[in-house]
Amino acid sequence: MTWLISKDESYYRFCSSGMISACEIADLEIMGMKSSSGRARLCLHSGPDDHLHIMLIYHDQRTNVPIHRHQMFGEQIIMERGELKVEFFDESLTLTKCISLGKGAHQTRSIWIPPSRWHLLSFLEPCLFLEISIGAMHEKKTDFANCP
Secondary structure: OOEEEOOOOEEEEOOOOOOOOHHHHHHHHHHHHHOOOOEEEEEOOOOOOOOEEEEEEEEOOOOOEEEEEEOOOOEEEEEEEOOEEEEEEOOOOOEEEEEEEOOOOOOEOEEEEOOOOEEEEEEOOOEEEEEEEEOOHHHOOEEEOOOO
């Protein structure tokens, strides 16, 4: 494994060919399982200032992603393994929609989360998914809801 750790269980590859091996996926899952937060992310872009962010992410049931929104950019989530729930909220943080993403033949496998849309991700089992978003990390401006 030739990865460089950045922060928050995020890893960058020293050399990116655009290919991901089964061994790299297994390593990512092991690192996520070993982390105290139950998560790990392999960034397939070269750095936080890249305009296009492509990340292979492992999250398990310990991962806490609070209600939040990205002001400037949306995100595409594409499920590879596991099952998660995406909940959407209006401006008063009232639940408006709930969608399950998963591996089953009749389940939704991908979803677009628009900019400025309050949402919550809940991981029902260990998940492996691809997240794609536009904009450098310092431009993303994520708001977190003040929930009781």
